[in-house]
Amino acid sequence: MxxxxxxxxxxxxxxxxxxxxxxxxxxxxxxxxxxxxxxxxxxxxxxxxxxxxxxxxxxxxxxxxxxxxxxxxxxxxxxxxxxxxxxxxxxxxxxxxxxxxxxxxxxxxxxxxxxxxxxxxxxxxxxxxxxxxxxxxxxxxxxxxxxxxxxxxxxxxxxxxxxxxxxxxxxxxDRGILSTYMRSDGSGWELIQVPSSGSRKPINAETIANRENTFKMAGKQVYVFATSVIPEIITELCRRAGVEPSDLTHIIPHQANIRMIDFIAKKFDYPKERFLLNLDRCGNTSSASVALVLAENMNNGTIKPGDLVLTMAFGGGLSWGGLLIRF
Missing domain, CATH: 3.40.47.10 (Thiolase/Chalcone synthase)
Known part of the structure; x- marks a missing residue:
């Protein structure tokens, strides 16, 4: 295979x-x-x-x-x-x-x-x-x-x-990407958007004056969404690969907010030191978030052969998903 x-x-x-x-x-x-x-x-x-x-x-x-x-x-x-x-x-x-x-x-x-x-x-x-x-x-x-x-x-x-x-x-x-899990829910598309950035509402002087050409996010609703799908991502990835969350060597979460990471640690009784983070140094880098942390920890030797690493992200769309990788 x-x-x-x-x-x-x-x-x-x-x-x-x-x-x-x-x-x-x-x-x-x-x-x-x-x-x-x-x-x-x-x-x-x-x-x-x-x-x-x-x-x-x-x-x-x-x-x-x-x-x-x-x-x-x-x-x-x-x-x-x-x-x-x-x-x-x-x-x-x-x-x-x-x-x-x-x-x-x-x-x-x-x-x-x-x-x-x-x-x-x-x-x-x-x-x-x-x-x-x-x-x-x-x-x-x-x-x-x-x-x-x-x-x-x-x-x-x-x-x-x-x-x-x-x-x-x-x-x-038993090496490489063991399982993946991807989901979208278009009913929440309005929660994260740049209103004036395409064919729906083209950029013009009025939309610029109203700051509609900039990023908008309904923070509280997004937090509720994220904390509801995070357990789903972890549970499903592990189920599909036939492992337990306790088997994970590291988790690379989307670097959005430390409160969300605290939520994951508490929910799964998972030691915080096993989370790989650059949030304090880089903030939320959106698409680059998981990719940057993965690269940093592969190249500095933190991620070692045999390690079981779960990566996950969530964002606009709404969208969410992750991968379980054996190195």
């Missing part, structure tokens, strides 16, 4: 560090206010001359180096993002050109903060079909471009970044 194994991963966080003090004009005692509610100390913003494809390109090159392969070995690139360089062409096409992946077919996928795990699911299925041997999945976003910096409840949460993983076909049993 063909399995998908992760043979390399890479990440990139922009050099520009934005501490909580940056938001002092917006909220008094910004560092204490933000950290106590989210667990975030700082985040990274892309330079003015950097777009999502630039971040993704660096992450992709780092993943190729990690895997020890050349770009022309890539059969497909699936790029997850909700902040593409432009509405067309696909940002993945720009990344393909940048890294010289001349033999790959490429496309974007948008499941908001779930985009990377959806991209990994797609890559895994391509490989399991037997048609493709090596697929790159990328999660990349530059939310600093779409934030409303007059809304303290959203603009303080997000940062920019990119992460990439390279999957390759393998016949080694």
């Amino acid at each position: 063909i399995h998908s194994q992760i043979i390399g991963s890479g990440g990139y966080s922009p050099e520009q560090v934005i501490s909580n003090d940056y938001f002092e004009p917006l909220v008094e005692n910004a560092d204490e206010w933000i950290f106590s509610r989210t667990g975030i100390r700082e985040r990274r913003f892309a330079r003015e001359d950097q777009a999502t494809s630039d971040l993704a390109t660096i992450a992709a090159r780092n993943a190729l180096e990690s895997a020890g392969i050349s770009a022309d070995e890539i059969d497909c690139i699936v790029l997850g993002t909700s902040t593409p360089d432009m509405s067309l062409p696909a940002t993945a096409c720009i990344v393909q050109n940048n890294i010289g992946a001349k033999n790959a077919f490429v496309f974007d996928i948008n499941a908001v903060c779930s985009s990377f795990v959806f991209a990994m699911e797609t890559a895994d299925n391509f490989i399991r079909s037997g048609k493709y041997k090596t697929v790159m999945a990328i999660g990349a976003d530059t939310y600093s471009r779409i934030l409303d910096f007059q809304d303290k409840n959203t603009c303080t949460l997000f940062g920019d970044g990119a992460g990439a993983a390279i999957l390759r076909a393998s016949d080694t049993p």
Whole structure:
């Protein structure tokens, strides 16, 4: 049976560090206010001359180096993002050109903060079909471009970044992606949106004046949604793989809010030190969230051969899902 194994991963966080003090004009005692509610100390913003494809390109090159392969070995690139360089062409096409992946077919996928795990699911299925041997999945976003910096409840949460993983076909049993679980619920589409950003309400002077071209989120409703689906993701992934949550070596959760991570730990009586996090340093990097943490911990040796790692995300759409991986 063909399995998908992760043979390399890479990440990139922009050099520009934005501490909580940056938001002092917006909220008094910004560092204490933000950290106590989210667990975030700082985040990274892309330079003015950097777009999502630039971040993704660096992450992709780092993943190729990690895997020890050349770009022309890539059969497909699936790029997850909700902040593409432009509405067309696909940002993945720009990344393909940048890294010289001349033999790959490429496309974007948008499941908001779930985009990377959806991209990994797609890559895994391509490989399991037997048609493709090596697929790159990328999660990349530059939310600093779409934030409303007059809304303290959203603009303080997000940062920019990119992460990439390279999957390759393998016949080694009980290694690689063991199970996946993906879900969507379009009835909640209004909870996370950029109202004026497409054909429904094109950007014009009026929508800009009303700040409708910026990110909007119904925070309380999203928290209720997330805490309801997190147990579902963990339970279903473990059931499908025939393991128990207690068997997990690490959990890589979407880096959204420390309160959600505390909820998971309490719900499953799971030690917090087994959660792999960069939330305090990077904030919520949306599509890049899980990808960045995965790359960091694969490359620094925290994730070791034999480890059982659960990754999961949730976001706009509404969307949620995860993967269970044996390294």
